[in-house]
Amino acid sequence: xxxxxxxxxxxxxxxxxxxxxxxxxxxxxxxxxxxxxxxxxxxxxxxxxxxxxxxxxxxxxxxxxxxxxxxxxxxxxxxxxxxxxxxxxxxxxxxxxxxxxxxxxxxxxxxxxxxxxxxxxxxxxxxxxxxxxxxxxxxxxxxxxxxxxxxxxxxxxxxxxxxxxxxxxxxxxxxxxxxxxxxxxxxxxxxxxxxxxxxxxxxxxxxxxxxxxxxxxxxxxxxxxxxxxxxxxxxxxxxxxxxxxxxxxxxxxxxxxxxxxxxxxxxxxxxxxxxxxxxxx
Amino acid sequence: xxxxxxxxxxxxxxxxxxxxxxxxxxxxxxxxxxxxxxxxxxxxxxxxxxxxxxxxxxxxxxxxxxxxxxxxxxxxxxxxxxxxxxxxxxxxxxxxxxxxxxxxxxxxxxxxxxxxxxxxxxxxxxxxxxxxxxxxxxxxxxxxxxxxxxxxxxxxxxxxxxxxxxxxxxxxxxxxxxxxxxxxxxxxxxxxxxxxxxxxxxxxxxxxxxxxxxxx
Numbered sequence: 001x002x003x004x005x006x007x008x009x010x011x012x013x014x015x016x017x018x019x020x021x022x023x024x025x026x027x028x029x030x031x032x033x034x035x036x037x038x039x040x041x042x043x044x045x046x047x048x049x050x051x052x053x054x055x056x057x058x059x060x061x062x063x064x065x066x067x068x069x070x071x072x073x074x075x076x077x078x079x080x081x082x083x084x085x086x087x088x089x090x091x092x093x094x095x096x097x098x099x100x101x102x103x104x105x106x107x108x109x110x111x112x113x114x115x116x117x118x119x120x121x122x123x124x125x126x127x128x129x130x131x132x133x134x135x136x137x138x139x140x141x142x143x144x145x146x147x148x149x150x151x152x153x154x155x156x157x158x159x160x161x162x163x164x165x166x167x168x169x170x171x172x173x174x175x176x177x178x179x180x181x182x183x184x185x186x187x188x189x190x191x192x193x194x195x196x197x198x199x200x201x202x203x204x205x206x207x208x209x210x211x212x213x214x215x216x217x218x219x220x221x222x223x224x225x226x227x228x229x230x231x232x233x234x235x236x237x238x239x240x241x242x243x244x245x246x247x248x249x250x251x252x253x254x255x256x257x258x259x260x261x262x263x264x265x266x267x268x269x270x271x272x273x274x275x276x277x278x279x280x281x
Numbered sequence: 282x283x284x285x286x287x288x289x290x291x292x293x294x295x296x297x298x299x300x301x302x303x304x305x306x307x308x309x310x311x312x313x314x315x316x317x318x319x320x321x322x323x324x325x326x327x328x329x330x331x332x333x334x335x336x337x338x339x340x341x342x343x344x345x346x347x348x349x350x351x352x353x354x355x356x357x358x359x360x361x362x363x364x365x366x367x368x369x370x371x372x373x374x375x376x377x378x379x380x381x382x383x384x385x386x387x388x389x390x391x392x393x394x395x396x397x398x399x400x401x402x403x404x405x406x407x408x409x410x411x412x413x414x415x416x417x418x419x420x421x422x423x424x425x426x427x428x429x430x431x432x433x434x435x436x437x438x439x440x441x442x443x444x445x446x447x448x449x450x451x452x453x454x455x456x457x458x459x460x461x462x463x464x465x466x467x468x469x470x471x472x473x474x475x476x477x478x479x480x481x482x483x484x485x486x487x488x489x490x491x492x493x494x495x496x497x
Binding site: 071101 | 290293294297355356359360443444445446448452455456458459460
């Protein structure tokens, strides 16, 4: 009985010791208190901070191939990942990528846990209230698709004039058709059809009820592959906005530098080359 | 054959999260045991004001979803104390589990017959001595079955720490599923790993229960 009690007490003692170890890291790193409070309050000089640290900490949500995912060996791969590494190289700092759920990215950026976010993210008005965005590194693109055996050829979006065309209700693409084809009298209003989902429009395309569908380029390529449809034209002219890197609010020096680097990477063809590498339109 | 190949690659990738899951669970359970035992003793034998304080902690923590405690620790508290995602997540789970374990140990302490305490005091032990060497050793034995239940719950709650970016088993399964478009395989592997961990935990605890059973 006594021996058993001793063993039990040893068990308690052991757990106490273990928890002492467990508790220590919570109490110990109190010295850098000044540092974590800084990014939230005062973000000017963010670029200098990153340069001094020699490291750019970037958050992403690695479940969105071909933009970002994790390969079998645990490496971050994808278009965004290659791009941010190229940016880091130009900045002259090491890039450390951290994976977290998409929903936690903005909060982590606001709290200074990470320096930037690259996650195929678009600069919406709601997000703009919380964080800042660089210039887009990749514009949104649209695609005109036709039936597999179609003889239609398009060189510019306006070539769609007069043809029966479908788009998803309430999308930018539908707005473009109404504004540029219907309102200008190029296409009669009864030749324009709206669908709840883009894949429904693709089905009508396959069955011959439509001659064209205008939609987002990335899902369009996937739909075309699955349903034997033909991609006729990929264009930025009908689309709006693009994907940007998010940075802490008010980090104006960082924004200026990243904007400059992104423009440089677009101009020298790096972005185009990476898009091709990852099969992006 | 291709399936076996896929299964192996998927398994090799997800199993790297096993150690993270085990560490998070171990830290959380240890933190929880300490909080649980200390608070339970305070709740049963402490000053009335201390009893109220413990009850308030237990009620509030049990009322708040664990994920909220994790967010508070990682996004709010760590403005002042530099906590890594791992420690924020594991300690948050520990604080939450501590509240549940307080109730487990309180029940066990109260289940020890009052005569034990009276007898210990009668032979000249102080209250603390009596708790330490007479009441607590018996109470810990009584607490084991309920504690084993709590351990498996904490193991599964450890999936929540991914919300702050800790790559445990479930997140690794999500990553594979996003890459291979084979959710069944990815989450199937995760399921097997959790099943194995739970079985090992329950077996170990059953052994402990047998080993320290009271002959009454």
